[in-house]
Amino acid sequence: MTSKRKKAISLTAASLVVSLVVLLTGLTEQALPQKKVMLAFWQTVEHGRAPLAIMHKEMIEAFEKEHPDIHVSLVMMPFKGFYPKLMTVIEAGVAPDIFRLGAVEQTVPFDAIKGMLYLDDRFEKWEIKDDFYECGLEACRNLEGKLTGIPKDLDTRILYYRKDWLMEAGYLEPPKYWDELLDVAQKMTRDTDGDGKIDQWGIGIPGGKGWDCWIYGQQFIASNGGFILTPDSRRAAINSPEAQEGFQFAVDLLRKYHVAPPGTPTYMGRDVEKLFVHNKVGMLIETGAWFLGVLEEEAPQLPKEGRVGYATLPQVKGKPPVYFLGVHSVNINKETPCPDEAWEFVKFYLSDKWQYEYAVIRGEPARISTFDVGIFKTEPYRPYREQMPYARGPRKTVHWLAITDILITRMQEALSGKITAKEACAVMEKEINELLKR
Amino acid sequence: MRKGVNTVFQKKIDEIRRYKLAYLLITPACIIGFLVLIFPLLDAIYLSFFNVRIRGVNTFVGLKNYIDFFQSDWSLTALKNTAVWTVCSTFGQFLLGLATALLLNQPIKGRGLFRGIALIPWVTPAVAATATFSWILNDQFGIVNYILLNLGIIKEPVLWLGISLAMPTVIFTNIWKGFPFVMVILLAGLQGIDKAYYEAAEVDGATVWQKFSYITIPQLKPMINVAVLLSAIWNFRYFTLIFTMTEGGPGTATEVLVTLQYKNAFKYLTLGYGSAIGIVIFAFVLVFTLLYYRILRETIKF
Numbered sequence: 001m002t003s004k005r006k007k008a009i010s011l012t013a014a015s016l017v018v019s020l021v022v023l024l025t026g027l028t029e030q031a032l033p034q035k036k037v038m039l040a041f042w043q044t045v046e047h048g049r050a051p052l053a054i055m056h057k058e059m060i061e062a063f064e065k066e067h068p069d070i071h072v073s074l075v076m077m078p079f080k081g082f083y084p085k086l087m088t089v090i091e092a093g094v095a096p097d098i099f100r101l102g103a104v105e106q107t108v109p110f111d112a113i114k115g116m117l118y119l120d121d122r123f124e125k126w127e128i129k130d131d132f133y134e135c136g137l138e139a140c141r142n143l144e145g146k147l148t149g150i151p152k153d154l155d156t157r158i159l160y161y162r163k164d165w166l167m168e169a170g171y172l173e174p175p176k177y178w179d180e181l182l183d184v185a186q187k188m189t190r191d192t193d194g195d196g197k198i199d200q201w202g203i204g205i206p207g208g209k210g211w212d213c214w215i216y217g218q219q220f221i222a223s224n225g226g227f228i229l230t231p232d233s234r235r236a237a238i239n240s241p242e243a244q245e246g247f248q249f250a251v252d253l254l255r256k257y258h259v260a261p262p263g264t265p266t267y268m269g270r271d272v273e274k275l276f277v278h279n280k281v282g283m284l285i286e287t288g289a290w291f292l293g294v295l296e297e298e299a300p301q302l303p304k305e306g307r308v309g310y311a312t313l314p315q316v317k318g319k320p321p322v323y324f325l326g327v328h329s330v331n332i333n334k335e336t337p338c339p340d341e342a343w344e345f346v347k348f349y350l351s352d353k354w355q356y357e358y359a360v361i362r363g364e365p366a367r368i369s370t371f372d373v374g375i376f377k378t379e380p381y382r383p384y385r386e387q388m389p390y391a392r393g394p395r396k397t398v399h400w401l402a403i404t405d406i407l408i409t410r411m412q413e414a415l416s417g418k419i420t421a422k423e424a425c426a427v428m429e430k431e432i433n434e435l436l437k438r
Numbered sequence: 439m440r441k442g443v444n445t446v447f448q449k450k451i452d453e454i455r456r457y458k459l460a461y462l463l464i465t466p467a468c469i470i471g472f473l474v475l476i477f478p479l480l481d482a483i484y485l486s487f488f489n490v491r492i493r494g495v496n497t498f499v500g501l502k503n504y505i506d507f508f509q510s511d512w513s514l515t516a517l518k519n520t521a522v523w524t525v526c527s528t529f530g531q532f533l534l535g536l537a538t539a540l541l542l543n544q545p546i547k548g549r550g551l552f553r554g555i556a557l558i559p560w561v562t563p564a565v566a567a568t569a570t571f572s573w574i575l576n577d578q579f580g581i582v583n584y585i586l587l588n589l590g591i592i593k594e595p596v597l598w599l600g601i602s603l604a605m606p607t608v609i610f611t612n613i614w615k616g617f618p619f620v621m622v623i624l625l626a627g628l629q630g631i632d633k634a635y636y637e638a639a640e641v642d643g644a645t646v647w648q649k650f651s652y653i654t655i656p657q658l659k660p661m662i663n664v665a666v667l668l669s670a671i672w673n674f675r676y677f678t679l680i681f682t683m684t685e686g687g688p689g690t691a692t693e694v695l696v697t698l699q700y701k702n703a704f705k706y707l708t709l710g711y712g713s714a715i716g717i718v719i720f721a722f723v724l725v726f727t728l729l730y731y732r733i734l735r736e737t738i739k740f
Contacts, residue, residue, distance in 0.1 A: 113492045280578065
């Protein structure tokens with residue numbers, strides 16, 4: 001190679017390196033405000049996307065005004081794939097300072113990878129510590145009872161029903177027990193246009209491959225006193241008589257009594273909500289408080305005309321009521337360099353004003369006193385409030401996501417008629433036990 | 439012998455010295471290729487022999503992950519579904535791709551426009567395509583059932599994504615999505631066939647079918663082999679379409695190896711088991727490719 005060519009290559013390489021260094025330095029300088037504590041906060045985009053994003057933006061602006069030495073960088077991302085991403089960044093040591101978790105199913109797995117700061121000491125000193133539902137706090141505790149996060153919204157499901165259809169079915173009050181639920185559903189299921197085909201059904205069931213199907217199955221199992229796992233979470237309890245009966249009833253609503261549309265095994269939660277909005281089903285038994293926003297947007301005339309009723313979920317006669325609980329928490333990264341500032345942000349996030357603003361969009365507040373304020377005093381929220389003392393999450397294990405998939409898969413097969421409910425419970429017991437051994 | 443080896447080695451050194459700049463320029467690509475392809479593969483093989491715990495201690499389990507895989511009903515169902523999915527998708531894409539290529543090779547008006555239109559499925563993002571198909575095929579609100587019911591072809595709405603029809607439906611969607619790839623390869627092949635063959639056949643009084651069987655197909659064979667091989671490999675490991683359309687459901691009706699691997703590795707975080715599934719997928723693709731190449735070695739020309 002000639003010396004001229006060598007010089008040209010060296011000069012080009014050197015210029016590239018220098019440019020890269022200057023660029024990176026410049027970008028870094030611009031990104032970080034001088035002399036400020038930087039907090040990164042990851043939140044998922046869920047029901048109520050735009051309002052949720054706006055609310056978080058406003059909340060952060062208010063926080064930064066009160067704490068001018070702290071800058072919070074918000075990242076909102078789709079729910080799908082959120083947890084694998086979060087696990088990856090925790091493993092890589094570049095996790096955000098604060099993040100959201102689905103506490104019921106994620107507390108134990110994320111605690112297993114030492115991803116979260118324990119908050120017991122800080123929580124004990126917090127003036128509003130007695131204002132949180134114990135069921136929400138319990139969901140945020142790890143297997144040793146340490147508090148890994150603070151609940152920011154709770155999630156139980158209530159019965160949404162068409163009042164006009166209920167009256168046509170001969171009922172003045174919504175069903176309280178399973179036998180009433182079935183009777184009402186059967187009376188609501190009919191051919192409305194006289195063409196000999198059923199075109200209106202009693203219940204919308206989310207039988208599709210998603211989280212709502214899992215909650216649907218869990219609710220009936222839990223109501224009947226059944227559990228997925230034994231108390232020590234070491235073996236499956238899904239094949240117990242109580243769990244089997246609950247599972248059987250959940251399947252029979254479609255397979256035996258035909259009170260839900262035939263396409264049920266393909267319906268996600270959103271599809272079932274659409275069925276209600278478009279007058280195809282008369283009751284929803286697996287829908288959260290966000291549905292109020294959906295009704296307002298897509299069928300405002302229904303609640304306006306008083307045609308929608310809200311009730312606690314039907315239970316089993318003679319057994320104590322149980323309502324399946326979901327919890328979303330806000331957690332602090334164990335390795336954050338700014339734990340005190342992160343805790344200040346968490347407290348601000350869950351303060352009176354922002355807990356209310358957040359819960360209005362998301363569904364149910366995690367704080368007891370928030371139910372006494374604004375829209376939470378209104379009728380649609382009454383059943384949620386009544387259910388709280390009896391709400392419980394499932395027994396804790398690191399394998400929740402896999403167990404969820406097992407339940408959803410076999411529920412879908414049972415709803416499709418491929419296997420019976422009894423066979424499904426036996427298969428689930430085998431698969432869960434194999435999984436727990438791994 | 440030693441002198442011979444030294445000579446060969448010396449020749450290689452001289453060659454590297456002579457083409458120093460070329461080797462320098464391809465080094466970054468090789469490094470990236472190693473980091474992105476070879477290293478993850480080696481790491482996956484390594485992890486597949488462990489019970490992997492994130493931020494914990496990995497436990498060596500030997501072949502347990504592989505044994506668990508081949509003993510699990512769920513995995514064997516996924517294996518069976520993968521075979522059905524791959525064979526049917528590849529065959530369907532080949533037939534439709536060949537038919538379209540033959541049509542678009544004709545000297546028709548607007549041929550360029552039609553060729554462009556035929557590429558639309560291929561360039562449509564998979565997620566957009568599956569979201570659209572899911573709604574088109576919805577049993578209550580979908581347009582397909584609406585049309586079929588109104589035409590009296592069906593009496594009840596069909597559950598296109600129900601447990602019995604989910605696999606044929608996703609295969610159909612995949613055929614629609616992937617046939618342009620085959621079409622483009624075969625069209626290029628068709629345009630390379632010398633017209634003199636057809637003219638000679640015409641003179642001899644050959645029928646359309648005879649021309650197709652004795653001229654078109656033999657001349658297209660190398661392109662067909664390439665198209666089928668690439669299509670089969672692509673379909674075997676195609677994740678996006680099934681995952682976004684059915685996530686492997688209902689039940690395990692459309693569960694394939696890649697969706698099973700994704701769930702185990704990234705959802706349940708059983709990375710060792712997920713890696714083992716990945717290596718099984720790799721092994722199947724490798725064996726298939728080697729066998730295919732060996733059988734058709736003479737006709738594949740690159």
